[in-house]
Amino acid sequence: MSDRTASRGPQRDAAVDSLEADSLIQDESAEQVIAGKTPWQLARGRLYRDKITMTFLGIVALALLVGISAPILTKLGVLDPYTFHQDLIDPNTGGLPKGPAGGISLAHPLGVEPGTGRDVMSRLILGVTFSLVVATSATIIAVGLGTLLGLISGFLGHWPDFTITRLIDITLAFPQTLMLLALSGMLIDRITSFGVPAGNWSNGVYIILVLGLFGWPYIARIIRGQVLSLREREFIEAARSLGARNRRIYTKELIPNLWAPLLVYFTLLLPTYISAEAALSFLGVGIQPPTPTLGNILKYSVNYASADFTFFFFPALFIAVLVISFSLLGDGLRDAFDPKAER
Structure with a gap:
């Protein structure tokens, strides 16, 4: 009897060790399963699973690469848009x-x-560069100004909120396209008087400034609403109780929580300004030939829409692909950052 018990001892010890090892493995796997993820990691995971958005992200990245490399390729002689x-x-x-x-x-x-x-292809590729420069610069001005005024309005309240809100209402009362056309002559001359070369340089600066200065109220309203919600949160109260100044609350507490709506709005506003640049160039206010933009190429191609349809088709296709890609990328980013959004 004792021999049998002694023979079972090592087997029982091995079984216990095996059970303990299995429990440790299960505990480690459980820790891995319940490991927390940041909102950025969750949004990135949802974005990677959205194949449509990732496809248009690739198209947008390709367009940006083309826009950056086109002037270099033109100087190297790879592209020949002017001969x-x-x-x-x-x-x-x-x-x-x-x-x-x-x-x-x-x-x-x-x-x-x-x-x-x-060469049509060379002019379209270089045209993407100038159109993206105008649209991106105007978007940066609109988003930057709107974010600043929205932060001040939503966080401070009282008379700064009242003043900025009334300024938003007044700015939205002016029709943007009509103001662009009506003010072009006077403001372009004023821009030239500040040392900006006349011609396409002054026209480009004019479009950037007017699009940016008339586009900020929309983002200001969005940011104001977000800040009104955030300023009542516990982490803002904790920062105040610790003696944090307003500048620190802006930069360390509020802005990190506003990156998601800012990024989404940026990608949604950019295609709007690409279309606006094309429309203004079509109306003769924007950058003029021989400098190519998608807008002035399309304007020139309309004269040959029936006689040479391919010349009209390719500029229209380039504009449509860019606008759709940026718009759907913005929609995908909005869904990725908002877990409650319908997929």
Whole structure:
């Protein structure tokens, strides 16, 4: 009997050790399962699972890469957006390109411009650069100014809130497009008087300033509403009780909690300004040829919409793809940062 018990002793000890090891593994796995994630990690996980948004994120990244590299490629001679190729157009047909589909060939994959023979693909790629520069600069001004005034209005309240809210109402009362057209002559001359070169430089600065200065009220209202909610939270009260000044509360407590709506609004406002730049160039207020933008290329192509449809189609396609990509990326980011949003 004692021999049997002694023989079972090592087996029982091994079984106990095995059970303890299994319990330790389960405890470790449980700790891994219940490990907390930050809101940014949760949003990133939802974003990675959204295949449509990731697709348009790739398109936006490609457009930004093209916009950055286009001026460099132009200087290196890889892109040739300014050279006239008179041998590629037929004077007997009013300057239409020779060959089918607007002169599409291996040397000119998207054809050439009627009347000039300039390479359409090179001009569109460089046009993306100037359109993105104008739209991005105007968006930065609008978001920056709106965020600053929204923070002050929502956090301080009282007369600063009243003053900024009335300023928002007054600014929204002016029609943006009409003001852009009405003020163009006077303000462009004033911009030139400050040392900005006349022509496309002053026109570009004018569009950036007016779009930015008329676009801030929307983001200011959004940020004001967010700050009105955040300023009553416990962490704001704790910061105040510890003697934190307003500047520290702005930079360390409020702004980190506003990155999500700011990022979403930025990606939604940018395509709006891309379309606005195209519309203003179409109306003759924006950057003018020979400097290419998507807007002035589309304006020129309308004259040949029936005779050379491909020349009209490609600029319209570029604008549509950019605007749709940024818009759907903004929608995807909004859903990723808002767990209650409908997927």
